[in-house]
Amino acid sequence: MKNIVLIGGHDETFMHFEGLDFNFIVLQLPESQGKNLAALTNKIHLVNDFSEITIIEEIDKILKTQSIDYIFSFTEDGLLSAARASQHYAIPGIDYETCEICICKPLMRSRLEHTEFAVASKICKTRRDVEAFFNCYPNGMVLKDPTGSGSENVFIIKDSASLLDTLERLNHENIVMLAEEFLNGREVSVETLTIDSQHRVLAITNKQLYKTSLAEEQHIISPDNLDSDTFSELSRYCERLLTAINHTHGPCHIEVTIADGKFHLIEVNNRVGGDYIGLLVELTTGVDLFRETLRFHSHEAESDTTNTQLTHYKFAGSHLFYEPLNPDMIRDYMQEVDIIRLVMGEANPPLGRPHINDDKIGLVVIASNDRKKFYTAIDHLNRLSSAS
Numbered sequence: 001m002k003n004i005v006l007i008g009g010h011d012e013t014f015m016h017f018e019g020l021d022f023n024f025i026v027l028q029l030p031e032s033q034g035k036n037l038a039a040l041t042n043k044i045h046l047v048n049d050f051s052e053i054t055i056i057e058e059i060d061k062i063l064k065t066q067s068i069d070y071i072f073s074f075t076e077d078g079l080l081s082a083a084r085a086s087q088h089y090a091i092p093g094i095d096y097e098t099c100e101i102c103i104c105k106p107l108m109r110s111r112l113e114h115t116e117f118a119v120a121s122k123i124c125k126t127r128r129d130v131e132a133f134f135n136c137y138p139n140g141m142v143l144k145d146p147t148g149s150g151s152e153n154v155f156i157i158k159d160s161a162s163l164l165d166t167l168e169r170l171n172h173e174n175i176v177m178l179a180e181e182f183l184n185g186r187e188v189s190v191e192t193l194t195i196d197s198q199h200r201v202l203a204i205t206n207k208q209l210y211k212t213s214l215a216e217e218q219h220i221i222s223p224d225n226l227d228s229d230t231f232s233e234l235s236r237y238c239e240r241l242l243t244a245i246n247h248t249h250g251p252c253h254i255e256v257t258i259a260d261g262k263f264h265l266i267e268v269n270n271r272v273g274g275d276y277i278g279l280l281v282e283l284t285t286g287v288d289l290f291r292e293t294l295r296f297h298s299h300e301a302e303s304d305t306t307n308t309q310l311t312h313y314k315f316a317g318s319h320l321f322y323e324p325l326n327p328d329m330i331r332d333y334m335q336e337v338d339i340i341r342l343v344m345g346e347a348n349p350p351l352g353r354p355h356i357n358d359d360k361i362g363l364v365v366i367a368s369n370d371r372k373k374f375y376t377a378i379d380h381l382n383r384l385s386s387a388s
């Protein structure tokens with residue numbers, strides 16, 4: 001049996017690998033151990049972080065007693081270290097150069113300069129740099145953490161008031177922020193899976209933000225998201241992007257705005273989309289992004305997920321809650337659709353800042369084959385959320 005090392009991952013990730021003929025060795029944070037991981041393997045190595053040093057040290061220890069055939073990660077904070085370890089030991093896994101382009105936004109912008117994916121950007125180190133960039137893009141700019149995720153430290157500046165407000169919130173001693181021109185239009189994400197350099201666009205996800213924040217509130221996969229011509233054009237655009245960054249294996253979650261029939265790239269992540277987007281893809285296409293990525297390296301020749309899932313839904317959506325709601329009330333409103341997941345936690349203490357993705361306290365995932373029933377349920381969720 002081949003030995004595969006996985007670095008981190010939400011506990012749900014580990015459900016996807018049951019039955020694959022690998023010996024799984026998982027490097028995990030103590031607080032992220034869950035029942036799915038325990039069911040998959042007893043070879044769990046607890047680490048305090050996923051920094052490159054920690055991961056290499058741990059893999060050194062493992063290599064003293066056994067060989068490793070593959071190294072992978074399916075979580076944002078483990079990707080780059082997994083890619084580095086693959087490169088360091090010449091063990092197949094995630095390509096380091098491609099991964100770096102996905103994680104490091106300034107690098108992505110510079111690599112894609114002079115291509116159809118180009119977006120104006122500049123690293124800002126002083127208040128004056130930010131002001132100068134805004135003078136060049138007075139209709140709007142975005143300032144973001146160069147390697148951020150979860151929409152943390154992303155500031156949209158559209159006028160002099162928001163410019164001042166953003167500058168006040170930054171630490172003036174040592175700013176290192178990436179400025180980008182503001183990309184107008186409607187935002188969607190594209191979920192792709194590349195197996196052995198063959199790209200497949202599986203779904204387009206419609207995204208809705210929570211109130212006036214950048215925190216994500218709702219994701220919908222539905223044939224109504226885009227007309228079929230735009231879907232095809234966007235699919236080709238994303239395939240060209242994946243080729244441009246030399247992505248050869250695994251899932252990607254690509255964020256794009258669409259304005260006047262043109263596409264603009266926000267970013268590309270070499271992982272499954274967060275907030276249960278992977279589950280929405282599986283519900284609507286039958287493709288299990290996690291499993292398929294590893295299955296290619298296993299001995300199972302045929303895809304075991306594409307045709308075997310009993311239900312393929314036409315419509316699937318996830319709705320995240322930032323304020324608590326009574327789960328029974330949600331169930332009551334969702335009677336006409338299938339509830340795939342429903343989780344509700346406790347209220348957050350007052351935040352005193354805009355919400356970010358990490359502030360979510362609950363979620364529901366629903367699916368249906370009936371357009372009217374699905375969108376009626378979505379309308380209920382939107383009303384419940386905006387009333388809370």
Ligand SMILES: Nc1ncnc2c1ncn2[C@@H]1O[C@H](COP(=O)(O)OP(=O)(O)OP(=O)(O)O)[C@@H](O)[C@H]1O
Pocket residue numbers: 142144148149150151152154180181182183184187214255266267357
């Ligand atoms: N140049 C831009 N123009 C318009 N909107 C933008 C731009 N950059 C970012 N945004 C908005 O801010 C959101 C978060 O930005 P970005 O994806 O770069 O950061 P992130 O921290 O990686 O977020 P996440 O991990 O949630 O995807 C985007 O989904 C988009 O709504």
Ligand SMILES: [Mg+2]
Pocket residue numbers: 255267
């Ligand atoms: Mg993003």
